[in-house]
Amino acid sequence: MPIKLEAVSYVYGENTPYRKEALKGINLTINEGDFVGIIGHTGSGKSTLVQHLNGLLHPSTGRVTINGVDAALKTEEAKLMRHKVGMVFQYPEHQLFEETIAQDIAFGPKNLGFSDTEVAQRVREAMDFVGLDYEMYAERSPFQLSGGQMRRVAIAGVVALNPDYLILDEPSAGLDPFGREEIFQKIMELHEKKGITVVLVSHNMEDISRMANRLIVIDDGQIQLDGKPLDIFMNQREKLQAAGVDVPPVSKLIEYLRQRGLPVSQEVISVDDAVKAIEVAVKEVHHVK
Numbered sequence: 001m002p003i004k005l006e007a008v009s010y011v012y013g014e015n016t017p018y019r020k021e022a023l024k025g026i027n028l029t030i031n032e033g034d035f036v037g038i039i040g041h042t043g044s045g046k047s048t049l050v051q052h053l054n055g056l057l058h059p060s061t062g063r064v065t066i067n068g069v070d071a072a073l074k075t076e077e078a079k080l081m082r083h084k085v086g087m088v089f090q091y092p093e094h095q096l097f098e099e100t101i102a103q104d105i106a107f108g109p110k111n112l113g114f115s116d117t118e119v120a121q122r123v124r125e126a127m128d129f130v131g132l133d134y135e136m137y138a139e140r141s142p143f144q145l146s147g148g149q150m151r152r153v154a155i156a157g158v159v160a161l162n163p164d165y166l167i168l169d170e171p172s173a174g175l176d177p178f179g180r181e182e183i184f185q186k187i188m189e190l191h192e193k194k195g196i197t198v199v200l201v202s203h204n205m206e207d208i209s210r211m212a213n214r215l216i217v218i219d220d221g222q223i224q225l226d227g228k229p230l231d232i233f234m235n236q237r238e239k240l241q242a243a244g245v246d247v248p249p250v251s252k253l254i255e256y257l258r259q260r261g262l263p264v265s266q267e268v269i270s271v272d273d274a275v276k277a278i279e280v281a282v283k284e285v286h287h288v289k
């Protein structure tokens with residue numbers, strides 16, 4: 001079931017002096033099985049865009065459909081579709097509020113009206129999935145955890161809803177390298193083992209290009225680039241070279257990988273090429289303007 005945005009524009013503060021058109025005529029289809037990375041500078045519209053994917057924001061003009069159903073409708077069918085799209089906000093730990101970790105994770109499924117047995121099972125599974133031992137953590141307060149662990153609780157709360165799509169807005173913000181690695185591993189597992197379609201928003205080109213198989217660069221409320229990371233890299237590289245810009249040679253990339261203790265296989269070079277791709281792509285989008 002794809003999520004489709006058709007000519008979506010979104011305006012904050014219409015009819016006020018602070019009017020801001022945050023999205024401008026976005027056309028986008030997110031297909032099942034994608035791992036989409038959305039990248040762009042602060043204020044480019046990333047959060048506004050992803051909040052349209054589960055009907056949290058409704059377009060000012062245009063429309064969003066989930067499996068063909070208009071996400072803005074108030075029908076039961078539309079509600080069901082919106083629940084298929086799980087959303088992890090920036091700093092999700094700020095939204096933890098229950099006394100115990102298990103209660104926090106249970107909140108969503110309970111709200112959807114599942115039986116106690118079903119809720120309990122979902123909580124166990126979700127905790128297990130994000131790597132939080134049930135016996136050890138279920139009855140603890142979420143506020144005794146590290147930042148990375150809190151975020152895993154927040155992700156477990158969404159996983160317990162059994163979504164087809166998982167939208168994550170800057171999931172690694174504010175975490176140390178260890179916490180970031182933990183989170184990314186879990187997201188990757190959700191994608192690979194559970195087959196969940198992932199849309200990941202980040203400022204960090206390296207994070208995104210290591211995981212996403214499709215990359216969207218957004219700037220000033222518009223999609224500037226959309227494609228496979230490596231293709232974007234190649235295109236940008238060629239364009240820049242044609243314009244006489246000095247782009248890093250592949251030998252530099254290999255050196256970079258070795259310095260970071262990463263194995264230099266063809267595959268890794270490709271991923272790393274992609275890292276540079278995004279850097280180049282984003283810079284170029286800005287310079288051209």
Ligand SMILES: Nc1ncnc2c1ncn2[C@@H]1O[C@H](COP(=O)(O)OP(=O)(O)OP(=O)(O)O)[C@@H](O)[C@H]1O
Pocket residue numbers: 012013018020021022040041042043044045046047048049
């Ligand atoms: N509630 C709001 N009221 C008015 N303007 C807003 C509001 N939220 C966002 N904006 C504006 O809309 C534009 C897009 O914001 P958005 O948060 O979607 O960008 P972003 O790319 O997610 O930024 P960041 O990386 O900082 O999270 C920005 O110019 C922002 O100032």
